[in-house]
Amino acid sequence: MSYHLKRLTAPVSWHIAKKEEKFVTKTSPGPHSGAAMPVAVWLRDKMGLAGNMKEVKRILNQRQVILNGKPVTDPKLGLGIFDIISIPKIGKHYRVLTDKKGRMVTIEIDAEAAKTRLCKIRNKSIVRGGKVQLNLLYGANLLADNTYHPKDSIVVTLEGENRFAIVDHFPFAIGNMAMVIGGKHSGKVGRISEIRVAAGSIPNRVILQDKDGETFETVEQYVFMIGRETPAIAEWGIEG
Numbered sequence: 001m002s003y004h005l006k007r008l009t010a011p012v013s014w015h016i017a018k019k020e021e022k023f024v025t026k027t028s029p030g031p032h033s034g035a036a037m038p039v040a041v042w043l044r045d046k047m048g049l050a051g052n053m054k055e056v057k058r059i060l061n062q063r064q065v066i067l068n069g070k071p072v073t074d075p076k077l078g079l080g081i082f083d084i085i086s087i088p089k090i091g092k093h094y095r096v097l098t099d100k101k102g103r104m105v106t107i108e109i110d111a112e113a114a115k116t117r118l119c120k121i122r123n124k125s126i127v128r129g130g131k132v133q134l135n136l137l138y139g140a141n142l143l144a145d146n147t148y149h150p151k152d153s154i155v156v157t158l159e160g161e162n163r164f165a166i167v168d169h170f171p172f173a174i175g176n177m178a179m180v181i182g183g184k185h186s187g188k189v190g191r192i193s194e195i196r197v198a199a200g201s202i203p204n205r206v207i208l209q210d211k212d213g214e215t216f217e218t219v220e221q222y223v224f225m226i227g228r229e230t231p232a233i234a235e236w237g238i239e240g
């Protein structure tokens with residue numbers, strides 16, 4: 001199995017230089033898909049905080065990079081949308097998003113905003129004792145009550161004894177605000193105006209309206225709820 005990836009075939013979403021070197025770090029299995037950007041690529045190619053892999057490993061071994069509340073030591077661990085990255089040594093905090101060209105972008109946020117993370121509910125199940133378990137999009141699971149549903153988004157804490165406590169909830173419903181995280185409308189924010197349920201295996205379609213009143217359509221799997229009456233722009237660093 002190859003441990004590296006040719007830069008020319010790296011995912012377009014990484015938006016890295018293709019011809020400076022031949023190879024780039026390959027993403028290891030983790031909470032996101034293989035298209036997720038490795039921490040090493042983020043530190044070296046995107047942020048310029050390391051010059052080479054040796055420096056990346058030194059930074060990680062010193063536990064200087066905190067991902068979603070936990071130190072990262074694997075340079076190949078993938079970063080995905082809405083991940084929270086903190087570097088306490090320099091007092092910087094970031095959120096990973098996607099722009100309107102489908103490229104991963106890093107938005108700097110303040111320390112208070114870095115204490116929580118927005119998560120999409122992929123599924124839910126009943127576990128031992130009749131408790132409801134929420135299965136989140138990036139691989140984590142947590143216990144909650146039955147008021148939450150698949151395709152909703154929740155805001156969870158990342159610090160302290162109550163890590164992963166739910167502090168807010170954005171239902172997947174008409175009238176609420178959503179961000180598109182894939183397809184040709186990637187990065188757009190709008191209010192859901194219609195949900196078209198399709199028969200069989202055809203994906204459901206969602207119609208959204210942006211701040212200028214223009215409507216656009218995407219498949220249900222690309223919809224990520226980010227607010228209710230208004231998008232949480234100030235908190236999440238999202239452009240409408």
